[in-house]
Amino acid sequence: MRAAYIEQTGPPEVIQVGELPRPEPGPGQVLVRVHAAALNPIDLYIRSGLVATPLSFPYIIACDVAGTVDQVGPGCARYRAGDRVWGSNQGLLGRQGVAAEYAAVDEEWLYPTPALLPDNEAAAMALVGITAHLGLFQFGRLQPGEVVYVPGGSGGVGSMVVQMAKAVGARVATAAGSPERLELCTRLGADLALNYKTEDIPARLREFAPEGIDVWYETQREPNLEVSIPLLRKHGRMILMAGRTAKPVLPLGAFYPRNCALLGFAMFNATPEQQRRCAADMIRWIEEGQLKPIIGRPFPLAAAAEAERFLEENTLKGAGALAGKVVLEVGSGQ
Ligand SMILES: NC(=O)c1ccc[n+]([C@@H]2O[C@H](COP(=O)([O-])OP(=O)(O)OC[C@H]3O[C@@H](n4cnc5c(N)ncnc54)[C@H](OP(=O)(O)O)[C@@H]3O)[C@@H](O)[C@H]2O)c1
Secondary structure, three states: OEEEEEOOOOOHHHOEEEEOOOOOOOOOEEEEEEEEEEEOHHHHHHHHOOOOOOOOOOEEOOOEEEEEEEEEOOOOOOOOOOOEEEEOOOOOOOOOOOOEOEEEEEHHHEEEOOOOOOHHHHHHHHHHHHHHHHHHHHHOOOOOOOEEEEEOOOOHHHHHHHHHHHHOOOEEEEEEOOHHHHHHHHHOOOOEEEEOOOOOHHHHHHHHOOOOEEEEEEOOOOOOHHHHHHHEEEEEEEEEOOOOOOOOOOOHHHOHHHOOEEEEOOHHHOOHHHHHHHHHHHHHHHHOOOOOOOEEEEEEHHHHHHHHHHHHHHHHOOOOOOOOEEEEEOOOOO
């Protein structure tokens, strides 16, 4: 089968596209005929060697998958051949990735694809949607009517946070870096979309929510807690999920006397059951028209190295040419 893989960590050029043996589904696994695989910053960190995780070479890249069940392994109960499925959490913690014509995936990490959702969109929402859901609801305990702020509302995680917070009746403010991306944030439902390059974000947030922000969903790798913590409401929750090397200053006087909380998490620590609960809400919101995955730029599997270079330039180096997800289109998905 054709696959995008690496034999060693390094720059995007280490990604090769070529023939690898088709995997056999083991106990509890299904063999997915992959139609789309989505890329995330974690793929860049793993491929470059920045994040140490057990890798067996050749290591197939990409965490997010959508396709059709081709074959089921022993003991599988959830799916049958021909079912459309999507999921995340592959390529991590010793598992192979999914940027290949076929992937053997534990069925506990897969969910049914809504009938009207194309496979490239199903893959595009996987990791970022589950991450947005965990942060807002499991950690942020968001309630209807509360105020959410998420920087990067046109980004992978941010676009999901905006839509999910609106789906449960929150008021949502966000920020992006161009008029087109601000318009996208508004289309996704944001009540307030600010240009972080030209506007005074703290001042505008104080106008929007004079009593403060209930859930600040921080997506930036260099969060400025000296600015953001004082903008939280009493009992406000600060979600931290990016910036492994960051060492922000924490203004304690604005934090503990107002019963605020800092909540950090990584989605790959969530159990299959926890992730399944996120996926169930996502499927319902897709079917109800409240959630729309955003594809920024599709690439063919053969251009996997170019796709990672493009993601790296944008998500890590701020090139500003991406809104939404980078997706590898592998086969004949809908
Ligand atoms: N902990 C976890 O489980 C987990 C899961 C997923 C992702 N992450 C991490 O979360 C981070 C975001 O991931 P992603 O996939 O959403 O990345 P992304 O798609 O590149 O989104 C980043 C967003 O940040 C915006 N942005 C850049 N500078 C900004 C600023 N100064 N103020 C406000 N917004 C700004 C960008 O907007 P413009 O394009 O308009 O500049 C873009 O929308 C990454 O560091 C990733 O590693 C962690």
